[in-house]
Amino acid sequence: MSASLLERRLSWSGWLIASGLAVELAVSTLVHPLAFVAFAVVACPLVVAGILLFLWALVTS
Amino acid sequence: MTRPDILLAVFAGMAALLAVFVALRAEITRARGGKILAFGALCVLPVLSLVGGYSTQMEQAQSTAFCLSCHVMSDHGRSLLLEDPSYLAAAHFQNNRVPRDRACYTCHTDYTLFGGVNSKLRGLRHIYIHYLRTEPAPAQIKLYTPYNNRECLHCHEGARSFEEQSAHNRTPEAIGSIKSNTLSCTSSRCHDTVHDVAALAEEKFWNGATLP
Numbered sequence: 001m002s003a004s005l006l007e008r009r010l011s012w013s014g015w016l017i018a019s020g021l022a023v024e025l026a027v028s029t030l031v032h033p034l035a036f037v038a039f040a041v042v043a044c045p046l047v048v049a050g051i052l053l054f055l056w057a058l059v060t061s
Numbered sequence: 062m063t064r065p066d067i068l069l070a071v072f073a074g075m076a077a078l079l080a081v082f083v084a085l086r087a088e089i090t091r092a093r094g095g096k097i098l099a100f101g102a103l104c105v106l107p108v109l110s111l112v113g114g115y116s117t118q119m120e121q122a123q124s125t126a127f128c129l130s131c132h133v134m135s136d137h138g139r140s141l142l143l144e145d146p147s148y149l150a151a152a153h154f155q156n157n158r159v160p161r162d163r164a165c166y167t168c169h170t171d172y173t174l175f176g177g178v179n180s181k182l183r184g185l186r187h188i189y190i191h192y193l194r195t196e197p198a199p200a201q202i203k204l205y206t207p208y209n210n211r212e213c214l215h216c217h218e219g220a221r222s223f224e225e226q227s228a229h230n231r232t233p234e235a236i237g238s239i240k241s242n243t244l245s246c247t248s249s250r251c252h253d254t255v256h257d258v259a260a261l262a263e264e265k266f267w268n269g270a271t272l273p
Contacts, residue, residue, distance in 0.1 A: 006090070008087070010084075014087070015084045017080040017102075018081045025073050028118075044111060
């Protein structure tokens with residue numbers, strides 16, 4: 001795999017993780033059922049997708 | 062927010078900033094140090110942040126404030142402050158038989174292996190009904206399944222006040238029926254006044270406590 005493709009995937013992974021963690025941060029200040037749902041349905045999938053993309057980029061490089 | 066929650070938030074914030082840094086400067090991974098940094102920023106720190114966030118969310122989801130943050134639950138919350146000691150929920154809340162900051166969860170979770178998970182799934186069902194279906198009026202809200210004595214017995218079983226209570230021993234088989242859940246604690250004209258929010262307008266309230 002070319003370095004630029006690997007770096008592009010790492011970059012995407014970073015953005016996914018950062019956005020997931022930003023959602024996690026935002027909802028951590030709220031005590032409300034929708035905050036729980038946002039964490040479970042938005043933050044977790046974004047961070048997990050970013051981690052999986054990072055690992056996939058590593059094993060396919 | 063408690064101090065651990067603040068620390069977790071700071072940790073998640075730093076992890077997010079590092080992830081942004083790697084996203085903006087992915088070329089740093091050409092060097093060995095950059096590879097190590099990327100592994101930390103894109104794998105180790107996010108996993109730790111997620112575990113911490115999960116723990117915080119699960120903790121918050123057990124709080125009385127969490128349950129009462131939905132408008133539809135406000136009457137059930139007010140029923141915890143009723144003056145009349147025959148109201149089961151109020152008697153438990155006011156006499157610290159349940160922790161006040163976890164009053165709802167303490168009685169409404171299942172004390173089984175996956176009780177916590179079941180509680181969260183029920184909570185998601187509440188949200189589904191609240192936002193996507195027509196929710197009943199507070200006085201019409203009912204449990205999805207009949208209340209199981211197991212939840213009462215989790216605390217009361219073995220307690221002298223429970224075991225030697227005359228009403229619980231009015232027949233030789235009564236206490237066995239209670240323990241096997243064939244005679245419900247919350248029906249059978251025993252402890253059947255629990256929240257009874259339909260009657261709130263005519264009742265007096267205790268001023269000795271506030272809702273969390």
